Amino acid sequence: MNVIQVFTSPRGRIGPLAFLLGIACIAAIEFAVALTRQPNLMLGVALVACVPLFMVFVKRLNDMGAPAWPALVFVACEAVIAWLGFSYVMNPSDNALVAAPWEPDKLLAIRVLGVVGMAFTIAVSAFVLWGLIGPSTNKETAHGPRAAY
DSSP states (O other): OOHHHHHHOSOSOOOHHHHHHHHHHHHHHHHHHHTTTOHHHHHHHHHHTHHHHHHHHHHHHHHHTOOSHHHHHHHHHHHHHHHHIIIIIEETTTTEEOOOTTOHHHHHHHHHHHHHHHHHHHHHHHHHHHHHHSOOOOSOBTTBSOOOO
């Protein structure tokens, strides 16, 4: 399986090392874009990155013999959090997190999104850890032979 197929197709299986490398590549791209501090670009990349992230998670779940629905839930949550965070909290006029003291509902939204984001980060960490230490199935499945790495 080549690199393009890892990020674009849900078919096949990948082992823990390829899973870690795939997640690291996607995270590095999102981090590099975050350094630009452009909300519209950050939102676009976050939403587009959901597709390769989903593919990587599905392939690893295929290798573990687990169903793929947890990957769908994970990616859907990421898309919703990104959309809410960038559309409600970010001020497009000055490209910054803005909450003036006279905007208590926006301050509350920033705090709530911070708590939800932290909880989601913990859940993602557990999910990635599960993908890294979860055992691969030794038998050949409908998704192909066991992943080499």
